[in-house]
Amino acid sequence: METTSKQSVAEPVAGQPTNPAGVRQYDVAAVNRGHKPKLYKGREPIYPRRVHGTFRRLKWWIMAITLTIYYVTPWIRWDRGPYAPDQAVLVDLANRRFFFFIIEIWPQEFFYVAGLLIMAGIGLFLVTSAVGRAWCGYTCPQTVWTDLFIWVERLVIGDRNTRMKLDQSPWSAKKARLKITTHAIWLAIAVATGGAWIFYFSDAPTLAAQFLRGDAPAVAYITVAVLTFTTYTLGGLMREQVCTYMCPWPRIQAAMMDERSLTVTYNDWxxxxxxxxxxxxxxxxxxxxxxxxxxxxxxxxxTGIDIRDGQQLPCITCALCIDACNEVMAKVGKPRGLISYTTLADYAANAARAATEGVEAARAKQVLPGWREVFRPRVFLYMGLWSLIGIGMIVSVIARDRLDLSVAHDRNPRYVQLSDGTIRNGYTIKIMNMEPQPRQFDFGLVGLPDGLMWSPDVFDEPARRFAVEVPPDQVREFRVFVKADASKLDETPKPFSFRTFEIGGRESVETPAVFETP
Known part of the structure; x- marks a missing residue:
């Protein structure tokens, strides 16, 4: 029984025939000698070579722009007055605010964030349907940081052949120095990545000083440690394995592409x-x-693939193979485009022409992608939907009120009859000032004739209206009592409203309420 068990897990012997079922025979003797079988294939290191060309320059520009946006944005100042933070982009969790330049989002306005996420998703569908996996090849954070780490490795150690020789050579003082220098720079980039992230959640200069002094909140150090580990591991050590095995996006994108979507293709015809x-x-x-x-x-x-084997899951369509192939074609005196961005429809047309008219004629008439591949009904549909959501959000932001009024009637008791025979109801009022400056509001009753109100916290004399001051970016909560003559009321609840408007401003809001009677 023991021998049978070992046979089932032993490694196949190279070159041995298979049985009729297609299962290789196993070297039982090797297992008995203590050789453990391998369940998974080990990772083969990838050493991308330096390349020059249009797409490589495009990737450099995109990497520089995206990294600059990520690291610099928290340090941009934006004057919102003396009562609001002056950081342009700030997720203020303590005060439950999100600031984005001139836009301020409150918790009850989180649907704007949901709208942005929906736009981001539709934007990915739009890009994928038009130009394939351009997100993966150019702007995905995994791609950007991996590019940066490879650039550092190439800068410290050298290009492809030098790195390969160094890894294959025995350890020496030079090899240790180069490896330590490379990984130290990687760690510095990873720390900077985590540090930049926490600055989005607090005032950047203040938090940076606290962080360096060692008295920043513990969550800041934990966040930086976690992001340092993930950035160093994913961008420096795992690299293409993230795209091949961990990321679900390549699997999803295949369902969004059709025969008119651009993709990097080897023209085998x-x-x-x-x-x-x-x-x-x-x-x-x-x-x-x-x-x-x-x-x-x-x-x-x-990612170490051979594009000549056809479309493959690990391919991120970065088009570096196009630049490399075009360089070679120029050196051997042949036309560019052996590897090119093309669509499956154009590839099939070119292959059919090569089969009927010959390769030379097909190469002279090679169909290259044009505007019709990018601007087509499916792309316009995504673009229209994306634009519609964006325009709707912009209009909503411009037209939204910066004042809100909520009213809650006392549950118990519903009403109180006073000694003079009048009926009193109690209410909890919340006036929300969504401006970064203090504002004064006129608060009054609408309806309920002969009704009067007063507030122990604001105005203790019965009146139809009184003034309330609300601090900037805050909610003013206070109690209000409303009384009315019982002889002028019947037994049905009386509807009325509370109305508030800004003194000297244009905003006003009216909220319905009910006056309960015996």
Whole structure:
């Protein structure tokens, strides 16, 4: 029984035949000698080579812009007056506010944040349907920080061949120095990444001074530690494994692409059969394609795939293989575009032309993607929906009131009959001032003839109206008692309203209430 168990988990012997069921025979003797089988294939290190070209320059620009936005935004100042924070973008959890330049969002206005998230989702659908996995290849944080870490590694150690030789060489003082320097810079970037994140939740200069002095809140240090670990691990150590195994987005995007979506494609109708000795093959009369099998496209790929094998899940369509292949094509005197951004429809058209008219004719008439691939009904649908939500949110922000009034009737007792025969009802009033400055409001009754009110906290003389001052960005809560002559009331509850408006302003709000009677 023990031998049978070991046979079921032993490693297959290379070159041994399989049984009719397709299962390889196993080296039982190797297992008996203590060799443990491997359940998973180990990670093969990837060493992307430096490349120059249009798409590489585009990635540099996007990386510089996105990193600048992330690290610099918390330090941008924005004058909101003496009663509000002067940080342009601030998630003020303590006071339950979200500030974004001129926009201030309160907790009850969280639907604006939900709207932004919906716009972000639709924006991803829009980009994917138009230009494929452009998000993954250019603006995904995993891609941006991995690019940054690879750039640091290349700057400290060297390009692809140098890094490969260093990893394969035995440990020495030089190797230790280069490795320690690289990982130290990675850790510094990871710490800066975590530090920049916490500055979005508190005043950046104040929190930075507290953090360096060691008296910042514990949650700040915990957050920086967690983000330092994740940034260093995901961007420096795991890299392409995050895109291949951890990220669900590549699986989702496949459902959003169609035959008109742009994607990085190897035009095998033009490149095959590939050969490294094209002149010799041509002299011998053998058919050869444009691909010289130099593996430049593989050497520059950050996920280590061979685009010539077709569309693959790990491909993030960063198009670096296009730049590498175009460099090679220029050197061998052949047209660019052996690897190109194209659609499945255009690829099929080019392949059909090559089959009927010949490769040379198809290459001369090669269909390249144009505006029709980007602007098509499906893209316009996403764009229209995205724009509609955005315009609706902008209009809502511009037209929204910065004043709110809520009224809650006392539950017990519902009413009180006073010694003079009048009926008194109690209410809890909340006036919300959503402006970063103090405001004075006129608070009064609408309806309920002969009704009077007073407040122990604000105005203790019975009246139809009185003034209330509300501090900036706060809710003023106070009790109000309303009384009316019982002889002028019947047994049905009397509807009326509380109304408040800004003194010297235009905003006003009216909230209905009910006066209970015996």
């Amino acid at each position: 033009r490149g095959e059969p590939r050969s490294r000795h094209q002149k010799r093959a041509a002299a011998e009369g053998k058919p050869v394609g444009d691909c010289i099998d130099c593996n430049a496209c593989v050497a520059v790929c950050p």
